[in-house]
Amino acid sequence: MYSKRFEKETFKEAVRENVRTLYRKNIAEASPQQIFQAVSYAVKDIIMDDWIATQKAYDEADAKAVYYMSMEFLMGRALGNNLINMTAYKEVKEALEEMDIDLNVVEDEEPDAALGNGGLGRLAACFLDSLSTLNYPAYGCGIRYRYGMFKQKIENGYQVETPDNWLKEGNPFELRREEYAKEVRFGGNVHFDKDPETGKDIFVQENYESVLAIPYDMPIVGYGNHVVNTLRVWDAKAITDFQLDAFDRGDYHKSVEQENLAKLIVDVLYPNDNHYAGKELRLKQQYFFISASLQTMLEKYKKKHSDVRKLYEKVAIQMNDTHPTVAVPELMRLLIDQEGLTWEEAWDVTTKTCAYTNHTIMSEALEKWPIDLFSRLLPRIYQIVQEIDRRFLIEVRAKYPGNEEKVRKMAILYDGQVRMAHMAIIAGYSVNGVAKLHTEILKHQELKDFYEMMPEKFNNKTNGITQRRFLLHGNQLLADWITNKIGDGWITDLAQIGKLKAYVDDEQARKEFMEIKYRNKVRLAAYIKKHNGIEVDPNSIFDVQVKRLHEYKRQLLNIMHVMYLYNQIKEHPEVSFYPRTFVFGAKAAAGYKRAKETIKLINSVADVVNNDRSINGKLKVVFIEDYRVSNAELLFAAADVSEQISTASKEASGTGNMKFMLNGAPTLGTMDGANVEIVDEVGIENAFIFGLSSEEVINYENHGGYNPTEIYFNDWEIKRVVDQLMDGTYANGNHEMYKDLYNSLLNTQCTDRPDTYFILKDFRSYADAQKKVEEAYKDKDRWSKMAMMNTASSGKFTSDRTIEEYVDDIWKLKKVFVKPVEE
Ligand SMILES: *Cc1c(COP(=O)(O)O)cnc(C)c1O
Numbered sequence: 001m002y003s004k005r006f007e008k009e010t011f012k013e014a015v016r017e018n019v020r021t022l023y024r025k026n027i028a029e030a031s032p033q034q035i036f037q038a039v040s041y042a043v044k045d046i047i048m049d050d051w052i053a054t055q056k057a058y059d060e061a062d063a064k065a066v067y068y069m070s071m072e073f074l075m076g077r078a079l080g081n082n083l084i085n086m087t088a089y090k091e092v093k094e095a096l097e098e099m100d101i102d103l104n105v106v107e108d109e110e111p112d113a114a115l116g117n118g119g120l121g122r123l124a125a126c127f128l129d130s131l132s133t134l135n136y137p138a139y140g141c142g143i144r145y146r147y148g149m150f151k152q153k154i155e156n157g158y159q160v161e162t163p164d165n166w167l168k169e170g171n172p173f174e175l176r177r178e179e180y181a182k183e184v185r186f187g188g189n190v191h192f193d194k195d196p197e198t199g200k201d202i203f204v205q206e207n208y209e210s211v212l213a214i215p216y217d218m219p220i221v222g223y224g225n226h227v228v229n230t231l232r233v234w235d236a237k238a239i240t241d242f243q244l245d246a247f248d249r250g251d252y253h254k255s256v257e258q259e260n261l262a263k264l265i266v267d268v269l270y271p272n273d274n275h276y277a278g279k280e281l282r283l284k285q286q287y288f289f290i291s292a293s294l295q296t297m298l299e300k301y302k303k304k305h306s307d308v309r310k311l312y313e314k315v316a317i318q319m320n321d322t323h324p325t326v327a328v329p330e331l332m333r334l335l336i337d338q339e340g341l342t343w344e345e346a347w348d349v350t351t352k353t354c355a356y357t358n359h360t361i362m363s364e365a366l367e368k369w370p371i372d373l374f375s376r377l378l379p380r381i382y383q384i385v386q387e388i389d390r391r392f393l394i395e396v397r398a399k400y401p402g403n404e405e406k407v408r409k410m411a412i413l414y415d416g417q418v419r420m421a422h423m424a425i426i427a428g429y430s431v432n433g434v435a436k437l438h439t440e441i442l443k444h445q446e447l448k449d450f451y452e453m454m455p456e457k458f459n460n461k462t463n464g465i466t467q468r469r470f471l472l473h474g475n476q477l478l479a480d481w482i483t484n485k486i487g488d489g490w491i492t493d494l495a496q497i498g499k500l501k502a503y504v505d506d507e508q509a510r511k512e513f514m515e516i517k518y519r520n521k522v523r524l525a526a527y528i529k530k531h532n533g534i535e536v537d538p539n540s541i542f543d544v545q546v547k548r549l550h551e552y553k554r555q556l557l558n559i560m561h562v563m564y565l566y567n568q569i570k571e572h573p574e575v576s577f578y579p580r581t582f583v584f585g586a587k588a589a590a591g592y593k594r595a596k597e598t599i600k601l602i603n604s605v606a607d608v609v610n611n612d613r614s615i616n617g618k619l620k621v622v623f624i625e626d627y628r629v630s631n632a633e634l635l636f637a638a639a640d641v642s643e644q645i646s647t648a649s650k651e652a653s654g655t656g657n658m659k660f661m662l663n664g665a666p667t668l669g670t671m672d673g674a675n676v677e678i679v680d681e682v683g684i685e686n687a688f689i690f691g692l693s694s695e696e697v698i699n700y701e702n703h704g705g706y707n708p709t710e711i712y713f714n715d716w717e718i719k720r721v722v723d724q725l726m727d728g729t730y731a732n733g734n735h736e737m738y739k740d741l742y743n744s745l746l747n748t749q750c751t752d753r754p755d756t757y758f759i760l761k762d763f764r765s766y767a768d769a770q771k772k773v774e775e776a777y778k779d780k781d782r783w784s785k786m787a788m789m790n791t792a793s794s795g796k797f798t799s800d801r802t803i804e805e806y807v808d809d810i811w812k813l814k815k816v817f818v819k820p821v822e823e
Contacts, residue, residue, distance in 0.1 A: 002224065003820070005046050006088040008095040014042040015099070027099055033169055035101060036109035039092075040079050040172035047082065047219045049821045051228040057818045058137045062304060065137035066316045066811045067297055068128070069290065069324035072121030072269070073142050073231060074149075075113035076469070076629025078173045078218070079106070084473045085133070085221040111166040112628045113218075114148035115233070117273040118548040119655050120359050122465075122629065123434075124320055126655070126799040129466040132222030132229045133492060134803055135815035141293035143285055144174075144216050144233035147268040152587050152626040157603035161271075161590050175217045176235075182292040183239065185210045186261070186284060190379045203337050205380055209254070211262045212237045213292035223468055223492055226818045232296075234289045238262040272589045273548040274365045280373055283326075287378055290327045298334055308339045312352035316811040319428070321359045322367045322420035328354055328427040329384040337380070343387070355810050356424035356431050357461070360652050361438070361446045362552065367420040374418045385423065389413045392426050399453060409449050425450050425457070430810045432461045435653035435674040437694060445698065461806055462677055463653040464799035467494050470659045474633030477516045478663065478791075485509070494800060500792035510784035517640070517664060517787065524638035527631070528583075528622050534610055536620050540579035541777050544665070545643035546627050546635050549586035549595040552650035556741065557759045558582070558643055559602045561767055562609070562621060563721045563730075569615050578774045581620045585627030585635065597741050599623070604730040604737075636663045640787075641688075641773055644669030645766065647757040649694035651675075658797035664787040668773055670762070674797070682793040686786045688776075690769035691762040705753035708746055708760040718763050722746065 005011065018038035019030045030038065058065065080103075083089040093103040116122060124140065131138035150161040188208030195202045213234045220229040238259040248254060264281060265288050301314055317327055328350060335346035359365075375382035389412040400406045408414065412422045425431050425447065433439030439460035443451040451458055472479045472491060482490060486499040503509035521538040528536055545558050562582050569577055584602050588595035606621035624631060642660030644651075644667050651673035661667065661678055669675045670691040679687050692700075700706045712719050722745060724730065731737035745755045755761065777783050795801075807813045 001091070002087045003046050003049075006086070006091050006095075008091065008098065011042060011092060011095045012099055014045065015039055015096075018042055027101070032105060033109045036079070036106050037170070037172055039096070039106055040110075043079065043082055043086075043092075044172055044219070046086070047221060047228055050221070050226045050818065051219050051230075053226065053821055054228045054816075054818050055230075057816050059304075061137075061814075061816045062314070063137045063816050064314050064316065064811070064813050065139060066131070066318055066806075066813060067139050067141055067293065068124060068131075068318050068320065069141050069293065069327055070121070070124040070320035071142065071286065071289075071323040072116030072320075073113070073124045073128070073140055073233070074116030074118070074121030074629060075125045075218075075231075076633075077107060077110045077112055079110050080473050081129075081469055082173070082219075082221050084468055085129075085223045087224045089473075111164075111169075112148075112630050113166060113171075114164055114628055115142065115145055115269060117149060117269070117271060119463075119653070120273075120321060123463055123655060123799075125629075126464065126466045126469075127803060128220045128229065128231060129222075129468060130464075130799040130803040132220045132227045133225065133466075133468070134800060134807075135222065135225060135227055135817060136803070136807060136811075136813045137816055138220075138229045138813075139293075139297075140220070140229075140231035140233075141289060142231070142233045143266055143269075143289045144235045145266055145269045149269055149587070149628070150271055150590070154599075154603060154623060154625050157600045157607070159588055159596055159599045163268075173218055174233075177215045177217055180215050180296065181237075182213045182215075182295045183210050183243075184213050184288050184291045186287070186377055188379065190383065200340070203380055203383075209258050209261055210239055211258065211265060211288065212239050212243075213288060215292070215296070226820045227816075232293070234266065234292050236262045236265045236288065271587070272592075274360055274362060274550060274552075275589060275592070276365055276367050278369065280377065283369060283374065283377055286323055287326050287330070287381070290324055291330050294327060294330055294334060298339075308335060309341065309345055309349060311349050315353060316813075317354045318806070318811070319354060319356045319424055321357060322424050325356070325367075325420040325424045326378070326381060328423055329378075329381045329388065332384045332388075333380055336384075347388075351427055351429055354424075354428050356428035358421070358431065358433055358438075358442060358447075358652075361441055362650060368417040369420070371413065371416050371418055382418075385412060385418060388423065388426065396453070406449060410453075421447075422450075425454075429457065430459060431457045432459050432810070433652065434461060434463045435677060436460055436462060437649075437671075437676050438652040438673060441649060441694065441698075459809055461802055461809075462674055462796075463655050463658070464797050464802035465655050465658045465662070466799050467491065467497075467662060469629075470633065470636060471662050475516075475520060475637035475663055477519055478513075478637070481512060481516055482791075492800070494798035495795040497795050498792055500788060504785050504788050504792065507781075510781070510788060513664065513788050513791075514780075514784045517638070520634075520637040521640075524583075524634055527634055528624075531625060532622055534606075534620065534622055536581045536622060537579055537617060540581045540620065541640050541773070542581050542583060542638055543641040543643065543668075543773075544583045544585075544635055544639040544660070545645070546583070546585035546624065546632060547654075547656050549588040549592070549598060551594060551744070551757050552647050554645050554647060554757055554759060555584060555586060555602065556598050557645055557762065557766060558584070559598070559605055559621075560721050560759070560763070561770060562605055562619070563724055564717060564767060565770075566605075566609055566612075566615070566619055567717070567720060567724075569618055570612075573614070577618050578778055579618050579620075580774075581622060583622045583624060583635065583639075585624035585631070587627060594740055594744055597738060601725075601730060601738055601741065608730055632659070636660055636665070639663065639665040640777065641665060642667045642669070644672070644675050645691075645762075646670060646672045647762075648672045648692050648697045650697075650757070658794065661790045661797065662794045664791040666773075666786050666790050668769060677796065681796055682790055686789045686793070688769045688773050690765040692758055697758060700758070705756070706758070706761055708755040711760045711763070712746060715764065718760060722760070
């Protein structure tokens with residue numbers, strides 16, 4: 001047993017006591033939310049012992065730690081996951097049953113911690129789970145947004161965003177730590193003086209505004225090892241009167257401004273995925289959490305060590321995309337202005353501490369801040385950026401004499417902008433991509449000048465996911481079955497799931513495997529009935545595309561293919577067609593017009609198709625409202641087909657693809673991102689691959705695109721579907737509703753090229769691959785082998801493997817073991 005305090009009677013008493021002291025109620029009187037709070041406080045109380053023990057063990061070992069800096073942590077729910085990792089889920093479930101409480105119902109009371117948009121934020125969450133499970137000292141550093149990712153409502157087929165007030169009922173798993181507050185300064189001006197004693201330059205920031213950063217800690221429980229790491233997210237509060245300089249105290253205007261800044265800065269997560277918006281408040285958010293985190297990191301280091309020139313021996317900073325890149329000049333500032341290091345000493349430390357992960361090659365996602373904004377907001381930081389750039393360009397000119405083209409291409413400051421990726425690459429000692437194909441594209445296309453100059457920095461770390469959440473918690477039937485067959489080693493060593501390959505030719509095992517899939521489909525069908533009011537047949541093929549809505553992810557290709565199938569079924573009702581349920585789930589950024597139009601189209605097609613009695617339920621289309629981590633767990637478990645159909649070269653890795661594979665859903669996809677490696681592992685015969693290759697896409701792009709009108713006029717079935725965007729079929733006769741989508745595919749008058757994402761180009765190939773899916777599914781033996789082979793071949797895609805690679809190649813951490821406290 002993980003802890004005596006999980007023994008049934010002890011735990012039940014703790015829950016009863018919590019209901020009593022928190023709400024002055026007994027269990028029968030308490031609401032489900034109150035039960036959730038009471039159960040969570042009981043669990044947190046048990047976590048607390050290990051949390052303290054872990055921090056003590058780190059202190060004694062004086063171990064190196066990684067600081068994972070990320071604007072996003074898409075954590076989802078904590079209660080179920082904590083119980084899973086404390087190996088107490090089943091005991092607690094039984095204990096609660098004895099009190100007539102259903103743990104599933106209690107779990108459903110918890111709002112998702114949706115402090116992220118999609119893949120990048122969820123990756124950060126999976127990494128924290130793996131770091132704890134693998135005994136590595138780690139801190140997640142981020143922002144405690146008061147409003148996380150918006151809640152999505154579908155009204156009349158349209159997406160409507162509502163605020164995600166996730167803290168409304170209080171968060172039982174966080175700890176406010178007011179005593180560790182840090183001041184962060186913005187704006188004003190910098191003047192420099194000579195220190196009268198040392199004669200050194202000192203920089204003084206004046207007339208600035210500041211806010212107080214208040215940390216909240218959330219426990220990250222490792223699996224069965226008593227390790228509890230910390231996710232530290234920062235809240236903001238106004239600097240109070242007594243903290244101000246005498247000079248500022250009477251300044252009413254300033255105090256109101258600082259109140260406003262404190263309120264605004266952590267108010268809301270920017271809901272853009274893979275898209276740079278360039279908002280001033282966003283840069284404030286970035287500097288706010290980075291400055292507070294680095295101040296804390298330095299302070300902690302200095303408690304034990306006197307020489308900050310050796311900081312890199314005890315800490316590594318990983319920057320999750322360019323969003324945390326102000327960490328580079330901020331660390332320089334702290335080391336020079338506060339710690340008194342020379343530029344050369346500070347640069348040595350910084351470039352041995354900071355590492356950068358690149359997440360995209362799409363130009364619209366590249367972070368570039370206007371210099372005037374950047375320098376006004378962060379005057380001292382800007383000076384440091386200028387100096388980094390100046391010194392770097394000396395190196396470039398030395399290496400490429402007379403080649404000003406190189407300077408233009410690689411400078412940090414260029415054309416009135418601060419290019420954050422360039423700063424991250426120049427200062428980072430490691431630059432990694434997130435899948436093999438993506439890293440190759442970085443090295444040989446997008447970042448080739450940097451690769452040429454500093455090849456030793458570049459490396460690949462293929463993404464991964466945690467099997468604890470996405471199988472052990474999300475698919476308990478399959479998890480139990482696997483453990484029954486091969487033991488429970490897979491929970492912390494996913495390579496062992498390969499042992500299932502021995503059962504692929506075992507008819508009974510395959511029958512059981514598919515029976516579990518069926519039961520998970522029944523569970524999802526009930527969710528759909530409850531939330532959408534639509535009846536779907538669990539015997540139909542569950543074909544699932546869930547991810548952020550983005551043109552490059554090509555939900556439009558999927559739904560146009562549904563329109564194409566519907567046309568065929570209507571035209572040839574006599575032709576056999578295996579019943580199919582197409583499931584979509586996707587949030588669109590609030591200002592992304594084409595993405596929102598695509599959501600409306602999916603819902604309109606669903607309306608028409610689901611209500612057409614003449615097709616005998618052969619086709620159903622379901623849009624899952626508010627796709628997020630908690631309902632994602634149900635979707636992966638129930639999927640037959642995993643739609644991973646991005647335009648080749650555009651999806652850096654994808655991680656949804658890995659969650660589906662783990663749960664036994666073959667990939668229907670392009671050779672993009674980690675799909676390439678999935679196919680390597682599972683075998684091309686156990687996937688459905690279609691479409692242009694990344695080389696072909698890049699080649700077309702380098703030659704001005706391709707001509708979609710040719711396809712439009714030569715393939716009448718494609719033409720019919722495209723025309724249906726404009727003829728009112730899915731718009732109650734309105735001819736304008738999908739005009740933007742239509743134009744995105746065909747209109748040559750558009751400023752951008754038509755069909756930038758090769759939807760018509762790949763359409764035939766996709767339809768053919770879909771036909772092959774149907775053929776394969778009809779052959780029950782063949783399909784069950786494919787499904788099981790996917791689960792059995794998913795070992796590589798655990799975030800445990802990814803983290804071990806980061807540790808070996810980049811962070812160089814040592815494991816620390818924690819002894820559970822005696823009870
Ligand atoms: C895994 C995950 C993603 C990323 O999905 P991709 O298909 O890789 O884009 C996004 N959102 C949620 C909720 C996830 O769990």
